[in-house]
Amino acid sequence: MRHAIFSGHRPLVAILRGLAPDDAETILDVLIDAGIGLIEVPLNSPDPFASIAAMARRAGERAIVGAGTVLTAADVEAVASAGGQMVVSPNTNPTVIAATKEAGLTSYPGVFTATEAHAAITAGADALKFFPADQLGPGGIKAIATILPPDVPLLAVGGVGAPNMCDYLKIGVAGFGIGTSLYKPGSTAAEVGTRAVGIVAAYDAVA
Numbered sequence: 001m002r003h004a005i006f007s008g009h010r011p012l013v014a015i016l017r018g019l020a021p022d023d024a025e026t027i028l029d030v031l032i033d034a035g036i037g038l039i040e041v042p043l044n045s046p047d048p049f050a051s052i053a054a055m056a057r058r059a060g061e062r063a064i065v066g067a068g069t070v071l072t073a074a075d076v077e078a079v080a081s082a083g084g085q086m087v088v089s090p091n092t093n094p095t096v097i098a099a100t101k102e103a104g105l106t107s108y109p110g111v112f113t114a115t116e117a118h119a120a121i122t123a124g125a126d127a128l129k130f131f132p133a134d135q136l137g138p139g140g141i142k143a144i145a146t147i148l149p150p151d152v153p154l155l156a157v158g159g160v161g162a163p164n165m166c167d168y169l170k171i172g173v174a175g176f177g178i179g180t181s182l183y184k185p186g187s188t189a190a191e192v193g194t195r196a197v198g199i200v201a202a203y204d205a206v207a
Contacts, residue, residue, distance in 0.1 A: 003153045003174060005106050005126045007064060009037030011153065011175020012203055013088070013108075014196070015068060016051075017042040018185035024051040025058050026189045032062050034196035040088050040177070042068035043075060049082040056083030066105070073099035080105060088177075090131065092116040094123035108155065112136065114144045127153040129177060133168070134159025142171035162202030169206055176203075 003011070014036050019027060024041075031039060039055060041048045048067060056065045066086025067079040076087055076099040087100040090110040100107040101124045110131045111117045117128055128148075130141050133156035145154060156168045157177030165176060182195050 003127070005153065006038065006175070009064065010035060010200065010203060010207075011038070011155065012036050012199065013038040013040050013155065013157075013175070013177040014182055015040045015042065015157070015177050015179035016045070016183050017068070017179060018045050019048075019051050019183070020046045020185075021050040021054060023189070024054045027183070027192055028055045028058055028063065028065075030189045030193035031196050032059070034193055035200040036196050037063040038086065039063055039065045040068040040086065041065070043071075044069050049078055052079065052084045053082040056085070064106075070096060070100075072096065076100050076103055076105070079103075088129060092120045092123075094119065097123035097125055100124075110157075114147060117144060117148055121149065121152055125152070127155055127174070129155045129157050130173075131177075132158030138167045138171045138173075141168070141173060145172050162199055165203055166206040 014031050019041055041051045059065050064085050066084040068088040070087045070089045073095055080103040086106050088108040089096055092109045092111055097107045106126045108127045108129045109120045109125050110129045111120055153174035155175050156173045160176050161181045183192050
């Protein structure tokens with residue numbers, strides 16, 4: 001299911017940890033060509049705001065570009081200034097979520113427990129990122145999902161890829177964050193493009 005917050009894109013978030021600005025536009029193009037339109041540049045990457053700005057300008061309406069590993073309200077402001085539209089955090093921080101919504105961006109905080117999930121929703125999160133998903137497994141996420149509002153999309157991140165997407169989709173997960181199985185520092189655009197095509201094909205086969 002493609003929820004409105006994904007703007008028609010597949011709910012697959014490309015996590016480009018370690019991306020350098022010189023590679024940003026080329027990597028963006030191959031991801032869009034493969035069918036991935038949600039792009040995350042973690043803030044512990046080299047000069048991440050330069051990469052976000054370059055990708056946001058080039059993407060236009062073709063993709064949603066944002067930041068990951070966002071830990072402070074100041075980071076949110078910097079993401080917005082760079083043209084980012086999406087804020088992904090590894091944790092549930094109501095201050096960061098509130099700053100994200102005030103800036104008009106979408107908020108995907110990281111959660112692991114029912115308490116964190118409800119706190120994130122109360123603070124205004126648009127979707128919840130269950131991380132590390134492989135530690136909870138589909139059964140753990142399903143148990144927590146039973147006490148969450150059904151209209152809040154759930155993303156599984158960490159240890160999830162083509163071989164096990166189906167297990168998570170069956171229990172109501174909307175989509176996935178894909179990291180090292182898609183991109184690692186030093187990956188060429190051709191390599192990323194090939195991996196992205198495979199991930200999209202695997203998702204489309206079971207979604």
